[in-house]
Amino acid sequence: MKIIFAGTPPFSVPALEALTDAGYEIVLVLTQPDRPAGRGMKTTASAVKLLAQQRQFSLLQPCSLKQPEVHAQLAAINADIMVVAAYGLILPSAVLNIPHFGCLNIHASLLPRWRGAAPIQRAILAGDRETGITIMQMNRGLDTGAILLQRSMAIAQDDTAQTLHDKLALLGAFCIVEALTRLQQGRLPAIPQNEVIATYAPKPEKNEAEIDWRLSAESIGRTVRAFNPRPGARSQVRGIPMKIWQASVAGDAAGKPGEIVAAGRDGIAVVCGEGSLMLQIVQKYDGKKLTAGQFLTGHPLRPGDRFECRDD
DSSP states (O other): OEEEEEEOSGGGHHHHHHHHHTTOEEEEEEOOOOEEETTTTEEEOOHHHHHHHHHTOOEEOOSOSOOHHHHHHHHHHTOSEEEEESOOSOOOHHHHTSSTTOEEEEESSOTTTTBSSOHHHHHHHTTOSEEEEEEEEOOSSSSOSOEEEEEEEEOOTTOOHHHHHHHHHHHHHHHHHHHHHHHHTTOOOOBOOOGGGOOBOOOOOGGGGBOOTTSBHHHHHHHHHHTTTTTOEEEEETTEEEEEEEEEEEOOOOSOTTBEEEEETTEEEEEOSBSEEEEEEEEETTSOEEEHHHHHHHSOOOBTBBBOOTTO
16 A cells, blocks of 8 residues: 655654554655754754654655645655644645545544543543544544544553553554554444544643642642643742652641641652642752652752642
8 A cells, every 4th residue: 555644743653663664655754844842942853754764755844734736746646545643734625535545543542532632641631541542534523533443551550641652652553554454454444433422632731730739639640640741740839849740649648738748758748638649750940850859958848848729
């Protein structure tokens, strides 16, 4: 099969590698234009572009897919299918209809749950016990196309958005190869999504990363994991703005939400609306990530100190 592959971030890379290793012909790679990134805002190529250059694939980086000249370029390739994995640009109807078998999307959730931009973070925030990959036939809607293949996986209690992302990227690579194999065998039925149970995964707002200590320790722990690595769950104590990168649920503790009840090498224990949370890896905004013990060496927090709470 002649495949156009459309993807941009690291999530997309294992799928492109897997398709190549499986012997599929990648006739074109679409990825977003180089953009400024990092502290120095240096113009940087996408992860998919770097792989495409390494494998010497034909490469196209349009700012949009709405232009007729782009449509003409894609149509001239006469591709059998387009595989889309976190590409980041909207595919208009004119593009969706160009490949013979249309466009297949690798989506990081078990659709129709968590349609949209942030399915991994939303699954963790909601306390879901499982997630997975859906291979979907793309249409004009937001992740509303027919389900072609699904594979599930458990969400571990210590999974962060990063670790779950990495697991799903590998699962997505496996699933797209399986889906294309089944397609060629005529064994890939399209199953419409159940609109009644659909949920949406909007991109998180900045204020969602602000810890509300009135919530349960379990809920706050999910916030810490969901916003690792970006943007980092945050709070403030004694005027020190901090990001919390790793924490675990501890037992009940007496005190007001946000109050520190213990601080030492093992962590910083903070009272929550229900239970307490042991902060293990933290960071001052302009500093490095440190274990709680290392952080306390330079910032001696004590029992009785209190993280800012919304009810203050």
